[in-house]
Amino acid sequence: MHFTINGTKYDADPDIRTSLLDLLREHLGLTGSKKGCDHGQCGACTVLVNGRRINSCLTLAVMHQDDEITTIEGIGTPDNLAPLQSAFVRHDGFQCGYCTPGQICSATGMLDEAKKGWPSHVSESLDGDIALSDEEIRERMSGNLCRCSAYPNIVDAIREIAGEDA
Amino acid sequence: MADQELPTRERISVLDRAVQRVLGQPIDRTDGPAKVTGDARYAFEMAAKDALYGHILTVQIGAGTIRSIDATAARTAPGVVAVLIDDDRLPADAVNSFDKPKSWRLGREIEFFGQGFGVVVATSAEAARAAAALVKVDYAPRTGRFDPDLSKPEEHEPEGLRPAVHTGDFDAAFDGAAYRYDAVFTTPIHFPAAMEPQATLARWEDDRLILHSSLQSTGGATKAIARALDIKADRIRVIAPFVGGGFGGKTSVGAEAIYAAIAAKETGHPVKIVQTRRQTAHLAHHRAPTRQRVRIATDAEGHIRAFGHNSVIAQRHDRWFIEPVHIGTTHLYAGAARSMGVDVVRANHPTSGAVRSPGEACGTLAIEVAMDEAAEALGLDPIEFRRRNEPGASPVDGKPFGTRKLVECYDEGARRFGWDRRNPVPASVREGDWLIGTGMAAAIRSNITVEARANITLHPDGSALVETDMTDIGTGTYTILMQVVAEALGLSPDKVRVAIGDSTLPRSAGSGGSFGASSSSSAAALACQDIARTLAARMGVDAGDMTLQEGHAIAANRRVPLTELLAGEAVRADGHAKPGDHTNAHVSASYGAHFAEVAVSATTGEVRVRRMTGVFDIGRVLNEKTARSQILGGMIWGIGSVLHEDGMIDARTGQFTNPDFGEYHIATHADSPPIDIHFIEAVDDLANEAGAKGVGELGNSGAGAAVANAIYNATGIRIHDYPITLDKLIDALPED
Ligand code: FES
Ligand code: FES
Secondary structure: EEEEEEOOOOOOOOOOOOOHHHHHHHOOOOOOOOOOOOOOOOOEEEEOOEEEEEEEOOOEHHHHHHOOOOOHHHHEOOOOOOOOHHHHHOOOOOOOOOOOOHHHHHHHHHHHHHOOOOOOOOOOOOOOOOOOHHHHHHHHHOOOOOOOOOOHHHHHHHHOOOHHHO | OHHOOOOOOOOHHHHHHHOOOOOOOOOOOOOHHHHHHOOOEEEEEEEEOOOEEEEEEEEEEEEEEEEEEEEEEHOOOEEEEEEEEEEOOOEOOOOOOOOOOOOOOOOOOOOOOOOEEEEEEEEHHHHHHHHHHHEEEEEOOOOOOOOOOOOOOEEEEOOOOOOOOOEEEHHHHHHHHOEEEEEEEEOEEEOOOOOOOOOEEEEOOEEEEEEEEEOOOOOOOOHHHHHEEEEEEEEHEEEOOOOOOOOOOOEEEEEHHHHHHHHHHOOOOEEEEEEOHHHHHHHEEOOOOOEEEEEEEEEOOOOOOEEEEEEEEEEEOOOOOOOOOOOOOOOOOOOEEEEEEEEEEEEEOEEEOOOOOHHHHHHHHHHHHHHOOOOOOOOOOHHHHHHHHOOOOOOOOOEEEOOOHHHHHHHHHHHHHOOHHHHOOOOOOEEEEEEEEEEEEEEEEOOOOEEEEEEEEEEOOOOEEOOOOOOOOOHHHHHHHHHHHHHHHOOOOOHEEOOOOOOOOOOOOOOOOOOOHHHHHHHHHHHHHHHHHHHHHHOOOOOOOOOEEEOOOEEEEEEHHHHHOOOOEEEEEEEOOOOOOOOOOOEEEEEEEEEEEEEEEEOOOOOOEEEHHHHHHHOOOOHHHHHHHHHHHHHHHHHHHHHHEEEEEEEOOEEEEEOOOOOOOOOHHHHEEEEEEEEEOOOOOOOOOOOEEEOOOOOOHHHHHHHHHHHHHHHHHOOOOOOHHHHHHHHHHHOO
16 A cells, blocks of 8 residues: 655555554654554544544554645654744643654644634634634643643643744 | 751852853753654664564453463464463563562462453564454452442551651640641542553563663663563663653553563564553552541641641552652641551552652642641631741751741742732632632652762763763753753753663663652762863862863863863763762752632532642752743642542442543643742752752642632632542532
8 A cells, every 4th residue: 555644655554453553653663653542532643634633543544545644754853843843842842752743743733723714612603713812722732631731831832833823 | 057057968069160051041952852853762662673562461350360261262363473371470560679579370369450461472563452352261250359448447557658757645735726627538549641651662682681661760670670580680771762751650660561571582573562551550550549637736826736647548469659648748837746647458459659749749639728728717828827837847856957948939929829819708709600719738849869870971072971871751851961061061052962761871760759850960960070170180270269161161360172171082970979968867858839720610610720820949940941841740730630630440340440541531731721830949958969859749749739729719618539520519519
């Protein structure tokens, strides 16, 4: 099978039981995506599939032959950090770093959802523009757990980037 | 001042005299770029050719025996290379260096649900997991002690981490007091729940074992591994440059590490094993459930005469660790008569052990609420009550304190939070459907001095390398050690390289008990002191008359580049920090004050924490940014422990009913309010050479109690049975 990940084509022949997360981590050496629970409960495995954030532990690799997949490795590199990544560093939006790739992929997807006007549980109205208040950011990011509890710093980092985008 | 009579440590003149202005600064983590890009590799992510995957088999009853195991189908399943069962070498759960590793063999009693009994090894994780499901076990279950009655202790104050405290005639002092407070609190099981589950890649090179493992210590772990495998510790190398959180749960060596080592030996391949999220709840330790009786007796003016903090906790059989519930209470408030200790009930539960802020995390949930209740009954502001009972020296034995800025923390916290605007009358502030309240609590975390070593090499090009087997579990070790060395040797941050997370490096105490940063920094500072002496000798001056700055030695009106002084040769020094005579001659702790504002829904009882303020005394602040983050994380743990976290064991089967993130709720983004954090910095010369005290566990001490007190102020309801979930509030909510 062929997979398109971060714009690069990969050949792989995964077991039909292999999750997208295990394809990345165990078959392709893309270990940036993390496994915290393997059950869709923590968000550490968040990647973007065709621009939308998903828990890669909850989907099978064989379902994604024709998709554009973006992982943390495709967002930036240590020598060339994406703005959101450097904002995480500046605001200390992590400690152990294990939830961090998921937080960053999730925030990337989330910023796009907000830009498209998708409402959340705390949005005042179901249509119209979304102003990303801290409350909106917290609500929209709550699928990404961080046991180090860097949450306020993560919100600071996302707010800074959301502000620049607006 | 009492502390001036004590011999202090050798002053680290290199830090006192330093002018590089790196130490203490809020410098970005040096491992940040690796972590935000996925470049940082954790244990399970190390490359290993032809690695096999193991899946741990766990027992599915809580007590009883196993009649037989049939692994025939598993052994012949596709991809399976080996099935190891009924093997003395396989421990039931995590191993440490103080408890005897316990294995399980056919016919022996099962001690707790979820204990390990074997491992399936296969060419893929999928194959191993599928084959594990084919192992047939014939159980003979019996009813175990799944629901221990903590009101009926069996072992009275057994020896543990913290001795019991009995001073004065407690009963007489209590009975004769003008005001008496006596109440019982319960706290549930808490999981450490690090985001990275316990994981190991094991491989052998001849008779040398190499483990990439998710552990809080590397060198320290080799001892426990050696014992479990019955090999020499010097044959073992543990590598852990990145660890996805620990919180105490990775102070012992995960069962998967031992299983992987054995499986790798048997199969001749590297073997990778990760515990499933649900397995971590059983195979790693949890914080014990507690029942705490708090008694406070005062005179009419609110001066404490007797303080009682007597607890009962649950632990499984043959485990040494006893949750030290009164560890913080011991020296926190005045009161000549003291009765503090921990009794034990044995249970068929997984092992309980040290989880972030052992003792204080659960202890403060009781005593800091008790203090609030007592203050109200006495008609005193809770800060004033604490101020009246601030001891000048240890209330237990009169030993002097190290730096103790607790009263300053109350005052500064009150000022920043706006405590003077508080309405002390419960249930009197309302915004629409929300009842608003504020509360405060003290924070305390005993500071422990431990032995640690670090080597420093100053290379001829003027760059430095610091080496120690410490870990960085999110605590900032990479960055802090860089700062200490850059400061002490007058180097810019990019000139210092930090090598940690490998047991072949000089031995530290690892990360745990909040002693990691201060002890390894002390060792590094001592080594720098040695190097500075060598450089000073080359300058022909005393080290005390020399300044190191920007890669130059400055003394006697000369400014000489280090590269010139080094003349093509590296200078190397070993630093060895350890407790001294004065360590036991004084009482060392970190302190703080928490303030919280909550909104409680008048309809549903839902609690929202709206903001918090925390002010802390942690001695020298090594990095203002990472220290703040540690505290922030701890305070949010406090929110989780008071509102959500509740590890539940099914009384019929002994299994955890909620051993994963879907059911065991930790705080999320939505639960985490803006938090204002401030440090009152006072270098503590008695604590250690770096003058720094523990920070990683302090934020978690008292934060939950501040929220509980705020809930009372909002609603007039006291809940002593944690966590404070809405079902406990809803029936008692005030009518409007
Ligand atoms: S690993 Fe996928 S959500 Fe936790
Ligand atoms: S940084 Fe450790 S879990 Fe988020």
